[in-house]
Amino acid sequence: MDDRPIGVFDSGIGGLSCVAPLKKLLPGEKILFFGDTARVPYGSKSDATIISYSLQIADYLAGQGAKALVIACNTISAVAIGAIRGAYPDIPVVGIVEPAARRTAELLRGGKKAGLIATRATVNNGAYRKAVKAVLPGAELPAMACPLFVPIVEEGLADSDIARLTASHYLDVFVRDNGLDTLVLGCTHYPFLADTLRSVFPELDLVDPAECLAEEAARVLDEKDLLAELGANADKPDVFYASAISGAFTETVDAVTGGADYDILQHHF
Numbered sequence: 252m253d254d255r256p257i258g259v260f261d262s263g264i265g266g267l268s269c270v271a272p273l274k275k276l277l278p279g280e281k282i283l284f285f286g287d288t289a290r291v292p293y294g295s296k297s298d299a300t301i302i303s304y305s306l307q308i309a310d311y312l313a314g315q316g317a318k319a320l321v322i323a324c325n326t327i328s329a330v331a332i333g334a335i336r337g338a339y340p341d342i343p344v345v346g347i348v349e350p351a352a353r354r355t356a357e358l359l360r361g362g363k364k365a366g367l368i369a370t371r372a373t374v375n376n377g378a379y380r381k382a383v384k385a386v387l388p389g390a391e392l393p394a395m396a397c398p399l400f401v402p403i404v405e406e407g408l409a410d411s412d413i414a415r416l417t418a419s420h421y422l423d424v425f426v427r428d429n430g431l432d433t434l435v436l437g438c439t440h441y442p443f444l445a446d447t448l449r450s451v452f453p454e455l456d457l458v459d460p461a462e463c464l465a466e467e468a469a470r471v472l473d474e475k476d477l478l479a480e481l482g483a484n485a486d487k488p489d490v491f492y493a494s495a496i497s498g499a500f501t502e503t504v505d506a507v508t509g510g511a512d513y514d515i516l517q518h519h520f
């Protein structure tokens with residue numbers, strides 16, 4: 252048993268889509284969340300920049316006493332997980348891509364025609380495709396980068412004509428030419444666009460990997476005997492750090508915490 256907080260982080264608001272599934276599976280844990288809203292997006296930056304920013308966040312959360320690092324960001328998981336694990340060999344580091352790719356492989360094995368949508372860095376890096384092929388050699392996973400989705404979500408425009416037009420722009424041909432029936436949301440910002448995507452592509456099933464991340468985090472904490480005692484953190488509010496606090500960040504924190512106590516604080520590098 253270990254009552255220290257878990258560090259959960261993303262380039263911005265997107266990682267907040269993983270908070271409710273994490274709280275559901277890990278009700279005893281206190282969360283220290285970091286969203287690097289001052290430097291988002293990461294997905295259009297170089298690998299070296301993504302790694303350097305990610306290590307700064309990991310360092311900050313480890314310095315705040317995080318007992319584990321949960322990467323609620325596909326881009327950081329795809330590009331920087333090795334560097335983070337190397338820098339913190341004594342802290343478990345849980346990424347979203349590996350468990351999400353296993354779920355994707357299950358769907359493909361079951362006959363689904365799934366495609367991946369993600370940031371440019373995640374698509375170019377190929378981590379999903381590699382992880383899917385490790386489970387299901389020979390599997391096909393068409394992938395499409397949708398870089399404008401992230402600023403749309405950060406601006407609080409997820410339910411707007413701009414979002415619907417952008418979805419059509421990126422995905423009409425991609426979905427049709429690949430005969431897709433399923434889209435894997437390979438960026439944690441994209442679940443905030445789920446209603447918009449459903450309105451443009453009502454025939455598609457959407458897969459949000461947040462639950463896969465929560466299951467993996469719960470498994471790893473349990474395996475390492477790092478779970479908090481239920482109730483031990485009851486009077487400690489979760490803390491949500493942003494490197495630039497925006498209206499959309501504050502509103503989204505409020506929406507995902509479901510009435511529980513929390514603090515919002517600013518920290519920039």
Ligand code: DGL
Nearest residue numbers: 262265293294325326439
């Ligand atoms: N939310 C992130 C992801 O899951 C990154 C978005 C970005 O900063 O480009 O990939």
